[in-house]
Amino acid sequence: MELLNKYFSWLQKDVPTGEVEKYPEINQNGETSVKGIFIIGDLTGIPLLKLAAESGKKIIDYFESNEEFKKQRFNKTGNDILDVLIVGAGPAGITAGIEAAKKNYSFKILEAAKKFNTIVNFPKAKPIIAAPGDYQQQSGLIINDGIKESLLDELNAQLKYIDLPIDENEMVDKIEKEGDHFLVVTDEKKYKALRVVLAIGKSGNSRQLGMPGEDLPKVFNRLIDPEEAHGLDVLVVGGGDSALETAIAVSSCAKSVTISYRKPTFARPKEKNAEKLDALVQQGKIKLMMESNIKEVKNDSVILSAKDGVKEIPNSIVYTMIGKELPTAFFKRSNIKMEGELSLTVKLQFVLLILVAGVIYFGKSSAELFSSFFGKMNSWTDAFANIFSIEFWAKFLLLPLGIIKIFSTGEIKIWNATEYVNAFIAYFSLTGVIVLGSYLLYKFFKDYGSQIKPNWQTCKYFYFIAVALFFAIVFFGGRYFGVEVLGKPQTFWYTGLYSLTILIFGLRRMKMKPTRYIKIQTWTLILIQALPLFIFPEFLFPYLGKMGALGTPDGFILTQIFPNGSYWRSYGFILAWPLFLSNIYNSSVTGFWLVFSFAQTFVFIPLIVYRWGKGAYCG
Ligand SMILES: Cc1cc2nc3c(=O)[nH]c(=O)nc-3n(C[C@H](O)[C@H](O)[C@H](O)COP(=O)(O)OP(=O)(O)OC[C@H]3O[C@@H](n4cnc5c(N)ncnc54)[C@H](O)[C@@H]3O)c2cc1C
The missing domain is CATH 3.50.50.60 (FAD/NAD(P)-binding domain)
Known part of the structure; x- marks a missing residue:
């Protein structure tokens, strides 16, 4: 056990470990599970001064562009209802205040301690690194490199001529919904507001050691x-x-x-x-x-x-200095959902995923059986005409009976029985996918229908739906009906879709978290997926082969690396055995791939892990 522990510590190198902190669940605008309560600053994930300040501006810009908020401001039922109540006077809350003042909103900032409390509590002369260095700030509060004291001086100087309504020493205890507004309860008063912006940082309770002597004054x-x-x-x-x-x-x-x-x-x-x-x-x-x-x-x-x-x-x-616990109790009191809290819909989505995996896995080996039931199609027109016919669905519903019938004929022997068992599992998984998928789609339009707008969230959801439909066409078309999309095999579309998905979500990730680390990490992942795992084997190598740039047909490259035009083998340059089996377990294994795969798995990767830790290969 000791040896195993040592091995894993060595494997881990300096790759970060530890528990993942749970944050409140928010959408792309920072809105929590309680509609109308928003989160900005550190609590959105990245603890950096510049980004915290920027988030304060972004949230007010969002309010300004939000028609519903405009209407609510216009129809307010009482003068004592603020437009916006900002909780926390750190860089995020203060910037939100500056912007709210510019827009003439009625607002207030409630602060449990004092303005910029987190920074005030930095160690004396603590160096300030205003990361990301290349980030151009748009907000009214500029953060520069320096030390704690110079930063505080600069921040206070920037606020000198701005009169912000900040109530210090007022800790917000919970938030309740009351009619068209929120009731924000502090230890002293109650405030009403249409929108609540939580800019409370991660300054929850400091974690405790839980050891004797922890409460000594030293x-x-x-x-x-x-x-x-x-x-x-x-x-x-x-x-x-x-x-x-x-x-x-x-x-x-x-x-x-x-x-x-x-x-x-x-x-x-x-x-x-x-x-x-x-x-x-x-x-x-x-x-x-x-x-x-x-x-x-x-x-x-x-x-x-x-x-x-x-x-x-x-x-x-x-x-x-063992960190702070997020103010989870506060979120719980205010009914704000935390990340990872699984709703019934999320659990059903998970079941759907397992069912889809069942269809793909078990459906693979039973493809022939299914096509013998439905017959081969000559074209997409045939396939669609079939799918939309009553005859097809009648056959589909009676398919289990057909399989049972085969059982009774004694045609099934021990060596081909798995094909039929797999077919059964695939059939019931598919039925589950159709029923559950339709329900989830219905629920999506019911719950989200009114929020469909040209924004990232809507694009994301429709992208998922489009990918699921396209995948179904490619999978069932190729595997069961023998028809291909644009004459390309299924693998082409799967890797293409995967690369496109990584590109889209990678670009979004870099936009949302524009730090140097995230940018380098994400571009590396995007390029590795897009180039050696898609563009090279699908386009570049076949083109070079055709042009004769990969040598003569009996040369080393075309006989050893890509024999018989098997350019897909180049996946093996990135995906090592046993991640990628086809280069080794194949009827046409070549000497090059045997030697290369062995060296890659047993020499190159161990050396990389030894030098940089396992994250260097696994991401
Ligand atoms: C030791 C240390 C060193 C750091 N060094 C750097 C650095 O060099 N460079 C860098 O970019 N970032 C640094 N950071 C991170 C930086 O401080 C944060 O990113 C930034 O302060 C976040 O701003 P914020 O407004 O989101 O939250 P905060 O600045 O934490 O402000 C939150 C405010 O909310 C108040 N509050 C909390 N709960 C309540 C409540 N219930 N009711 C009312 N008010 C409440 C708090 O009192 C606090 O004033 C450092 C952080 C720490 C702890």
Whole structure:
């Protein structure tokens, strides 16, 4: 077991691990499951100042373009109903306020602590990295590189001539729907508003260690001023950026600094933090205790269980920087659904997916049987004429009886029985797909029909429907009726559709999360899918082969790599054995693919994983 653990830790390298934080479920406009309550800033996923500020502008732009909101403002039933209530006065909430003021909305910002509270609580002189560097801000609050103090000065200076209605020290407890508006309940008052914008960041409750001594006065969950650790033995607990930044900040004045983290590697730290930390570890200013856990905090020491046993280290101050829990209780009180909470429709969609997989998998081996029932078609016209005939559906309904009849004739032997069993499973899966698919489609139009607009969400849903229909045509046409779309085999359309889907959703992902990391990662995935897994084998290699650019027909490339025009084999350059079997288990295996596949699986990929971790090959 120990050996297995070691192997997996090694395999993991510095690829991020850990639990996935759950965020409230939102649509592309930031609207939660409660219509009229929106989320902006950190809570939408990426914790960056610039993007938080931008989201404040975007939400008000969206309100401004929303006809329903315009109507509601016009028909408001009371003067005490605000147009917009913004919760949280961080960069996101403040920017939303600036924009709301420009549009003359009646609004208020409620803040549990003080304006820019999260930034105020950054460590003293904390360097500010205004990422993404190349992002052009449109919002009224500009974020620049600097340190915490310069950032706060700049932010306050930008607000100097803007009179924003911010109520500080007012914590919102829950939100209720009341007629045409919301009732926002704080610990002091109740406010009414047509729209609520939650800009509350991730500043929920700090996570607890749950160990004896955690409540000693020397244990903190944030660093206010590094000088408070002057001449002291410091222990920082955690492996995220805030833990690293705390250790870096106190290392200049503390007597000793130790970081204790329960995992073997840090959770994807910012590049600059990782560099600084490495340098300080080299200089002996910070000691790392990876794979260690706090057992107890005592007055003058801390007991930890480490890889090499239980240890007691001298200690005068502990910073537990193990993250914050999202304010889930608040969302629950306000009936806002969190991501991953499965509704009945989502569960049914999942069942549909399993049924579709059943049709594809079991239908594959029983294709001949089905075509013997329905007969081969000569053209698409034939196929469609058949599908829309009563005769076809009568045959379809009676198909199980037909199979049972074959059973009784004794035609079925042990070696061909699976074909009939598979046919049965495929048949019932298909019946399930038709019934459940029709119900879900009906439910979609019933629930979403009124919201169909030319926006991303509508495009996305209709893309899914179109792909499902097209897939059905390609699959059933090719497999059961022997007709192909535009003379291309099924595999051409599957890889084409897959590449198109990755391209569309990849572009959308980069638009929504335009960080350098996301852009590089997504473009890499798009290009790998589109070029070597689609365009090269389907277009480029056949073209080059035809032009004679791949050598003579009896040359190495056309006999060993692509024998008999099998350009599909080039998938094997990307997809290793056993991901891609066809190059090895095939009637025409060539020496090249045997050697290449062996080297790829047992030499190249292990080397890549050894050097960069498993994420380098798996994405
Ligand atoms: C230690 C640390 C270092 C960071 N360094 C960087 C960096 O260098 N560069 C960078 O780009 N980003 C950095 N970030 C991230 C950055 O701080 C956030 O992306 C940004 O503050 C998010 O803005 P926001 O408005 O969404 O939320 P926040 O700034 O967190 O504001 C949320 C506000 O809502 C208030 N609030 C919460 N709950 C309620 C409630 N129920 N009722 C009323 N008010 C409430 C809070 O008091 C807070 O003021 C860092 C974050 C931390 C913690």
